[in-house]
Amino acid sequence: xxxxxxxxxRRKQIAEATWRVIFNQGMKGATVRNIAQExxxxxxxxxxxxxxxxxxxxxxxxxxxxxxTQRIQDIAMREMSPKEKMVQILLELVPVDEQRMAxxxxxxxxxFHQKYETISQNEMHQGFFPELERSLEYLAHHGLLxxxxxxxxxxxxxxxxxxxxxxxxxxxxQRLRPERIIRVLTSHIQSICKEDETN
Amino acid sequence: xxxxxxxxxRRKQIAEATWRVIFNQGMKGATVRNIAQExxxxxxxxxxxxxxxxxxxxxxxxxxxxxxTQRIQDIAMREMSPKEKMVQILLELVPVDEQRMAxxxxxxxxxFHQKYETISQNEMHQGFFPELERSLEYLAHHGLLxxxxxxxxxxxxxxxxxxxxxxxxxxxxQRLRPERIIRVLTSHIQSICKEDETN
Numbered sequence: 001x002x003x004x005x006x007x008x009x010r011r012k013q014i015a016e017a018t019w020r021v022i023f024n025q026g027m028k029g030a031t032v033r034n035i036a037q038e039x040x041x042x043x044x045x046x047x048x049x050x051x052x053x054x055x056x057x058x059x060x061x062x063x064x065x066x067x068x069t070q071r072i073q074d075i076a077m078r079e080m081s082p083k084e085k086m087v088q089i090l091l092e093l094v095p096v097d098e099q100r101m102a103x104x105x106x107x108x109x110x111x112f113h114q115k116y117e118t119i120s121q122n123e124m125h126q127g128f129f130p131e132l133e134r135s136l137e138y139l140a141h142h143g144l145l146x147x148x149x150x151x152x153x154x155x156x157x158x159x160x161x162x163x164x165x166x167x168x169x170x171x172x173x174q175r176l177r178p179e180r181i182i183r184v185l186t187s188h189i190q191s192i193c194k195e196d197e198t199n
Numbered sequence: 200x201x202x203x204x205x206x207x208x209r210r211k212q213i214a215e216a217t218w219r220v221i222f223n224q225g226m227k228g229a230t231v232r233n234i235a236q237e238x239x240x241x242x243x244x245x246x247x248x249x250x251x252x253x254x255x256x257x258x259x260x261x262x263x264x265x266x267x268t269q270r271i272q273d274i275a276m277r278e279m280s281p282k283e284k285m286v287q288i289l290l291e292l293v294p295v296d297e298q299r300m301a302x303x304x305x306x307x308x309x310x311f312h313q314k315y316e317t318i319s320q321n322e323m324h325q326g327f328f329p330e331l332e333r334s335l336e337y338l339a340h341h342g343l344l345x346x347x348x349x350x351x352x353x354x355x356x357x358x359x360x361x362x363x364x365x366x367x368x369x370x371x372x373q374r375l376r377p378e379r380i381i382r383v384l385t386s387h388i389q390s391i392c393k394e395d396e397t398n
Contacts, residue, residue, distance in 0.1 A: 007334060026311075026312075039245065109311060111370060112225075112307060112308060112311050112368050113225075127367070127370070127371065129310050129371070129374070150386065153382055153383055153386050156375070156379065156383050157360060157362075157383050157386070157387060158362045159363065159367065160359065160360045160361075160362075160363030160366075160367060160383070161356060161359045161360055161363055162359075162363065163359075163362075163363040163366055163367065164358065164359030164360055164361065164362040164363030164364075164366070165355075165359045165363075167359075167363070167366065168326070168328075168358065168359060168362065171310065171326070172328070175328070176355070183352055184352055184355050184356050184359070185348065187327065187356070188356060191390070
């Protein structure tokens with residue numbers, strides 16, 4: 001069914017054009033007209049793939065989350081120590097390179113936009129809280145976490161650290177460079193884990 | 200000089216009207232016309248106090264920061280243990296009540312707005328990183344911090360926790376209720392301090 005594949009592929013290309021428009025002009029610039037132009041399509045052609053702006057924006061956002069989830073799953077399959085894996089996963093959720101910076105920018109712009117718009121509530125902000133909770137359980141399962149931690153509070157704290165860092169990396173990129181982000185996340189994971197035994 | 204006092208007072212009232220408009224309608228609604236209406240002023244009268252929308256928004260934002268800073272200073276003067284003081288100060292920076300929720304909402308809306316607007320760069324996002332750094336130095340000065348902590352990294356982490364929690368309190372208020380926020384911040388301060396000796 002090559003036609004269906006093409007259709008999905010084209011929708012993804014349009015979503016990527018949407019990210020570029022939001023990245024460069026903010027949500028205000030994310031009109032169907034601007035997005036069509038960025039994607040090299042006529043307005044009519046764009047409407048063939050997305051009948052409303054709302055549908056297009058929701059799809060573009062879901063794709064951000066889907067891709068991050070995919071990257072996390074890829075890391076989860078790799079051979080490395082649980083602690084290193086944890087840090088690598090966290091680094092997928094903060095903007096340490098240009099692509100992730102753009103995704104994060106779109107994520108925040110969209111999130112604040114939709115608070116005041118009529119976008120359906122089930123497309124509302126969906127963060128990575130459950131994923132982070134599971135990652136901590138994974139460390140606990142491997143016997144790596146310090147004794148006496150409250151997993152739920154630790155997940156809440158880690159989730160705050162991740163999104164706080166993402167926010168600051170966007171707004172205060174002069175101070176918060178990628179190598180500093182890596183140090184903060186690594187030191188946090190160290191602080192909730194037992195003393196090292198080369199793990 | 201009662202006239203000058205009145206002038207400043209009126210500017211503050213207009214700033215508060217601005218917060219209400221942004222809180223209810225987002226930045227998109229923060230037109231000079233809407234703000235004048237919310238403040239019960241004519242457009243002409245409003246222009247007497249702020250000649251441009253940019254000037255008004257910048258003033259409104261500075262006032263958010265000024266008031267938070269004032270509240271922090273008030274706490275710093277009070278009699279309580281250093282650790283308790285630290286938690287109380289942190290609680291001034293996250294939305295645990297309606298007023299702070301509104302301030303935070305305005306803060307984020309404005310912050311993302313100005314990334315794409317022509318607002319002068321010196322009004323750009325100014326977070327509380329230096330204040331948090333100083334608070335940690337204060338705990339260190341009282342000999343309360345654990346040995347071997349890297350203060351700069353800890354400040355970065357604490358700053359991320361604060362803004363991450365603020366963000367999640369706005370977006371995921373169902374899960375992240377005030378009592379949970381208090382537990383996360385208290386447990387974080389405990390985790391970077393030496394074991395308790397009733398302090």
